[in-house]
Amino acid sequence: xxxxxxxxxxxxxxxxxxxxxxxxxxxxxxxxxxxxxxxxxxxxxxxxxxxxxxxxxxxxxxxxxxxxxxxxxxxxxxxxxxxxxxxxxxxxxxxxxxxxxxxxxxxxxxxxxxxxxxxxxxxxxxxxxxxxxxxxxxxxxxxxxxxxxxxxxxxxxxxxxxxxxxxxxxxxxxxxxxxxxxxxxxxxxxxxxxxxxxxxxxxxxxxxxxxxxxxxxxxxxxxxxxxxxxxxxxxxxxxxxxxxxxxxxx
Amino acid sequence: xxxxxxxxxxxxxxxxxxxxxxxxxxxxxxxxxxxxxxxxxxxxxxxxxxxxxxxxxxxxxxxxxxxxxxxxxxxxxxxxxxxxxxxxxxxxxxxxxxxxxxxxxxxxxxxxxxxxxxxxxxxxxxxxxxxxxxxxxxxxxxxxxxxxxxxxxxxxxxxxxxxxxxxxxxxxxxxxxxxxxxxxxxxxxxxxxxxxxxxxxxxxxxxxxxxxxxxxxxxxxxxxxxxxxxxxxxxxxxxxxxxxxxxxxxxxxxxxxxxxxxxxxxxxxxxxxxxxxxxxxxxxxxxxxxxxxxxxxxxxxxxxxxxxxxxxxxxxxxxxxxxxxxxxxxxxxxxxxxxxxxxxxxxxxxxxxxxxxxxxxxxxxxxxxxxxxxxxxxxxxxxxxxxxxxxxxxxxxxxxxxxxxxxxxxxxxxxxxxxxxxx
Numbered sequence: 001x002x003x004x005x006x007x008x009x010x011x012x013x014x015x016x017x018x019x020x021x022x023x024x025x026x027x028x029x030x031x032x033x034x035x036x037x038x039x040x041x042x043x044x045x046x047x048x049x050x051x052x053x054x055x056x057x058x059x060x061x062x063x064x065x066x067x068x069x070x071x072x073x074x075x076x077x078x079x080x081x082x083x084x085x086x087x088x089x090x091x092x093x094x095x096x097x098x099x100x101x102x103x104x105x106x107x108x109x110x111x112x113x114x115x116x117x118x119x120x121x122x123x124x125x126x127x128x129x130x131x132x133x134x135x136x137x138x139x140x141x142x143x144x145x146x147x148x149x150x151x152x153x154x155x156x157x158x159x160x161x162x163x164x165x166x167x168x169x170x171x172x173x174x175x176x177x178x179x180x181x182x183x184x185x186x187x188x189x190x191x192x193x194x195x196x197x198x199x200x201x202x203x204x205x206x207x208x209x210x211x212x213x214x215x216x217x218x219x220x221x222x223x224x225x226x227x228x229x230x231x232x233x234x235x236x237x238x239x240x241x242x243x244x245x246x247x248x249x250x
Numbered sequence: 251x252x253x254x255x256x257x258x259x260x261x262x263x264x265x266x267x268x269x270x271x272x273x274x275x276x277x278x279x280x281x282x283x284x285x286x287x288x289x290x291x292x293x294x295x296x297x298x299x300x301x302x303x304x305x306x307x308x309x310x311x312x313x314x315x316x317x318x319x320x321x322x323x324x325x326x327x328x329x330x331x332x333x334x335x336x337x338x339x340x341x342x343x344x345x346x347x348x349x350x351x352x353x354x355x356x357x358x359x360x361x362x363x364x365x366x367x368x369x370x371x372x373x374x375x376x377x378x379x380x381x382x383x384x385x386x387x388x389x390x391x392x393x394x395x396x397x398x399x400x401x402x403x404x405x406x407x408x409x410x411x412x413x414x415x416x417x418x419x420x421x422x423x424x425x426x427x428x429x430x431x432x433x434x435x436x437x438x439x440x441x442x443x444x445x446x447x448x449x450x451x452x453x454x455x456x457x458x459x460x461x462x463x464x465x466x467x468x469x470x471x472x473x474x475x476x477x478x479x480x481x482x483x484x485x486x487x488x489x490x491x492x493x494x495x496x497x498x499x500x501x502x503x504x505x506x507x508x509x510x511x512x513x514x515x516x517x518x519x520x521x522x523x524x525x526x527x528x529x530x531x532x533x534x535x536x537x538x539x540x541x542x543x544x545x546x547x548x549x550x551x552x553x554x555x556x557x558x559x560x561x562x563x564x565x566x567x568x569x570x571x572x573x574x575x576x577x578x579x580x581x582x583x584x585x586x587x588x589x590x591x592x593x594x595x596x597x598x599x600x601x602x603x604x605x606x607x608x609x610x611x612x613x614x615x616x617x618x619x620x621x622x623x624x625x626x627x628x629x630x631x632x633x634x635x636x637x638x639x640x641x642x643x644x645x646x647x648x649x650x651x652x653x654x655x656x657x658x659x660x661x662x663x664x665x666x667x668x669x670x671x672x673x
Contacts, residue, residue: 049628050624073627073630076628081628084628088625090619090639090643092640092646098639101631101639105630105632106630141643142625158629
């Protein structure tokens with residue numbers, strides 16, 4: 001589904017990604033872990049199309065197309081979804097209006113008919129249940145006055161509405177209590193199928209108790225330095241990232 | 251001195267084609283108007299009141315007072331509205347005889363001096379203003395409207411001004427009284443037809459008497475070369491509510507003076523405005539709320555979206571006089587600049603002479619939030635739609651103050667047509 005090859009990227013002249021390789025196939029869940037400053041969020045931002053970063057080398061193939069050549073909205077319409085670490089508050093724009101605009105622009109891009117207001121509302125009701133999002137929040141302004149947990153649930157709700165091929169969850173667990181974490185993870189698991197894939201970016205192993213990854217990668221200093229299965233996450237939790245640093249130093 | 255003479259001659263030249271009014275204003279009012287017009291010059295930016303608005307484009311117009319009328323047809327906002335259409339200041343449609351109970355409307359040209367002079371005491375400060383004086387001296391026509399006491403007028407009163415033909419000019423004035431315990435809704439629309447450049451100088455004088463509720467929606471949608479200067483002089487008596495919503499959606503140079511004197515206790519005033527500018531348009535809103543009585547509240551919200559090389563001016567003054575205790579006065583002006591060449595001059599002012607009041611004022615200017623645009627795009631929304639959503643969201647709270655559904659829908663249609671924004 002996505003093939004990242006030798007990706008180098010910098011911001012304001014500082015190199016953050018230094019030759020990152022990653023391949024994710026349909027039906028898989030990959031976790032990317034790593035210490036602060038390793039480049040985890042940079043990777044998510046670049047994949048979503050943030051323009052502040054300069055790609056100096058490498059390629060990203062998304063379902064046979066050059067992802068890096070696409071504008072942010074085209075990536076979304078092609079099926080890439082980023083759950084933001086810090087979802088943006090947009091006063092005055094209702095969640096519903098926003099999602100309806102998004103859904104219909106995506107459908108138009110795919111040459112599908114626009115969804116009727118009735119079908120759309122039915123979909124909102126169905127999908128908001130997945131993350132136990134109060135339907136009232138759906139009609140409020142995007143993320144405005146939402147608690148941290150509500151914001152993250154709203155991200156997963158949007159993901160449920162847009163049904164992406166590849167979802168990237170950027171530190172979705174940060175700031176969540178156990179209940180919220182469980183709800184968010186349950187949402188992600190419910191949406192999982194053999195046709196889509198998920199990249200879970202996290203600092204802590206905790207989320208991976210609920211979202212079981214097929215692969216765990218350690219991102220350190222701009223590169224993936226170690227790959228394993230879910231037991232690698234547990235090992236990291238136990239030993240901390242210094243262990244990886246020490247191993248690399250050898 | 252030499253400079254003065256030159257300026258004066260500009261004004262003389264400008265007013266050359268204008269004819270003195272035949273409306274029965276009192277001699278003292280006319281004399282005062284002559285005094286001002288004959289002894290003034292166009293205000294320059296040295297004048298604090300006109301600091302950010304140059305009148306060069308107006309001064310250079312060669313206006314014609316007698317352009318033939320085109321009898322423009324305008325769709326009413328609702329079939330039910332009481333509609334009057336003026337073209338270049340002259341009535342072309344509307345009937346003062348078939349009116350619902352509780353309302354009396356007369357053309358100023360047929361209005362008695364007794365009715366006209368009811369407004370002589372209003373807002374005296376403003377009467378030294380050149381454009382006010384010109385309006386009196388050269389007044390074409392306008393309406394005298396009386397909402398009779400204890401009457402609620404269900405139908406919207408719709409006053410439409412059309413500027414037609416090249417270099418047309420109009421001076422018109424509406425005199426409006428909402429008597430005690432009455433309630434009414436008035437819409438004033440400014441349009442152009444087949445007119446490349448024009449000047450419209452309009453005045454509304456409004457008296458809102460005890461316990462009356464008056465709502466006034468003003469929609470300015472002239473063509474991109476039209477110049478207009480508008481003044482609304484308002485007086486509120488006790489327990490009254492006055493709401494004015496001003497929307498400026500087109501025009502080359504638009505100046506709005508809104509002066510509200512709150513003279514009676516327990517009154518509420520709402521002033522909302524939205525101005526959406528593009529190209530090289532210039533829109534200047536000067537508002538004054540003068541709290542002369544205690545226990546009142548005023549809420550002012552003006553928002554602007556300024557694109558291209560357009561310039562907006564907001565100057566909002568709130569006075570709370572010495573014995574006007576327990577006043578709640580809130581004023582807010584917020585602007586979004588869509589380009590690096592768009593300009594806003596915003597000056598919120600508060601002068602408080604009472605000690606037990608709750609007042610706030612603020613002004614913000616910013617650009618569209620890049621983070622929000624990225625967030626919307628990351629959900630598949632095009633950059634253009636993302637900007638439209640944000641712009642619409644920004645002014646939606648001003649539009650939400652427009653309670654009349656027909657007006658609200660009309661504004662949405664105009665904004666969508668003019669700017670492509672759906673609100």
